[in-house]
Amino acid sequence: MKTNFHEEISHLKRVEEKENNRQQLGKKEIRKLRMYHENLSVDYIDFLKNIGAGSFREKAFRIYEGLFYLEELGIYPSIDVNNKIKFFGDDYEDEYFGFDLKTKDCLVIEYSPGGDETIHETGKSFKEYIREKIFE
Secondary structure, three states: OOOOOHHHHHHHHHHOOOOOOEEOOOHHHHHHHHHHOOOOOHHHHHHHHHOOEEEEOOOOEEEEEEEEOHHHHOOOOOOOOOOOEEEEEEOOOOOEEEEEOOOOOOOEEEEOOOOOOOEEEOOOOHHHHHHHHHHO
């Protein structure tokens, strides 16, 4: 299967130990994601199909099988996190990353519930953002 993530896959094979657990999403899961989120990043979909959801870099961060609201994890932000912001991962501590789905480019945002509780706009595409995470 063709992917845009050859370098990332090679790097993960070199640096990761076997305790990382990921699962690639199939056509049914991908179709469901696209059905509910029409302007979702193509790179995000490609990533889930070819690399998968789960833990990375010995639990440095994780990517979920789908998008979620913080409330689904029992986190109720004191700021207004509108319904166009959905999250796709976290750092196992206190930082969540997601998409601002109201932007045409579906750019990545970061949010820390324990911090100043502001949405940080990274200005990065999913591919740019995930590449930094993988190569940290």
